[in-house]
Amino acid sequence: MSGTSVVNALAVLLILTSMLVVETRKLQTAAYMYSIQSLVLVAIFLSLAVFMEAEPLYIWSITALITKTFLVPYLILRTLKKVGIQEEGPALETSSSIFLAVGLVALSFVVVEPFHMHAVLKLKVALAVSIAHFLLGLLCILARRNALKQILGYCLMENGSHLTLAIMAYNAPETVEIGILTDAIFAVLIMTIIARRLFKDFGTLDTDKLTLLKG
């Protein structure tokens, strides 16, 4: 098995897990799925590090492991404990959102097709997957009504852009990477705090119902 096929298989697994994050109704399970998916992302970083001989990627993967696999799901789960587990209502039926997701994956493959940069020629699939991933995160934000689920969607987008960065610029210095990761952590932290305040004031996390100002 060559290096690119390992990366390809892992990239497919990434798409699969992110679809599960979008489709899972139970928020707790979705958070665990996100954790698994970040683990796959770390595995991609590691295999890229081995096959591209990119030293900085080792440190990337360690920081990603700490922040994405443990910290972000922990923050979400902690908020869940505070607000109680809420099942989300169907904003978009499973059938249509699955079709949209597959369509987005196909679209990103079409978009990547004319790319002929030397650096990404071998990893075109992974690049397509990273773009698809970004779009899936967007889908999650648009198609789901629960605020916490939308935070998870943001995290998916973040994972996607992260993978793009790792493929395009795997030799970027570690400081860049650590900066981006901590940024994401603080964003999630602030968003969960806002979600908790929302729940305290409105008694719901359904963004469709948050239409009134309360002072």
Place this chain on the structure above:
Amino acid sequence: MPGNQLLLIGLVQALFVLLVAPIFTGLSRTLRAKLHSRKGPDIFQNYRDIFKLIKRQEVVPAQASWVFRLTPSIVMATTLLIAMVIPILTLQSPLGIAGDLIAVVYLLAVVRFFFALAGLDSGSGFGGIGASREMALAVLVEPTIILVLFLVALLAGSTDLGIISQKVAAGEISYYSPAVWLGMASFAVATFIETGKLPFDLAEAEQEIQEGPLTEYSGRSLAVLKWSLYMKQVVVIALFLAVFFPFGSAAVVSTSSLLVSMATFLLKVTGFYVIAALLENSMARLLLFKAPTVTWVAFGIALLSFVFYLANV
């Protein structure tokens, strides 16, 4: 290879499936009992049930037409035919060009069609509901099966199940390709649903989907229908195995190699049933109206594998 010999293998296959099918359903009953920590029936209970039913008197509803009377024979005959067509023991279809995957999918549809029709024809409201549910579940599962089969056919360059089996066994269609293992995953889910396992169906209870249309049947017809339902489960699993796990099947036809492939087939199906038993007993019954959520995910995965095939991953 002379055609007669292959035809003989086909007959052996059909007979083999006919004889071992009740054991496997018995196995799944025994496993369920074990997992519930109760004693349960032994593996051969299904044979005793069938022979008891054959001896009983048969009653036919007054409103029922010929469909009701003919369905047991049609369902049994079609299932036997599928068992002859699928490459179970050898790496090629015993009936040559008839081992076409489109033909197999349609034959499975024939079984389902007559089964549901008989449920409606019986005039019992209960049987009618069972029939409509059977069709609803079929509509949800069939697209996945057909899509994955077409994907494999495109990879193999042929719709002949025998050629697909040979190419998978030779490693020409490799598991490393994401399109293949994604397709395999969704096909496994579809097979699981088709065998009537628990979150969707409980294939051994009269108030459930698969046995619902049997409400009005009795005596010999009930025995024949039950037996063909047991066979259908094994046949669907055999289709999955023929496409994705053809290892151990005989490449050259000889008595010893056929015996070896019989043993490996039994092992593989047992493995499937054990995994299925563990899965189904860890889940609660799913409302039929909730089933589309799961089947749509399976179909989405199949569609994804098709996208990956198109993208040459």
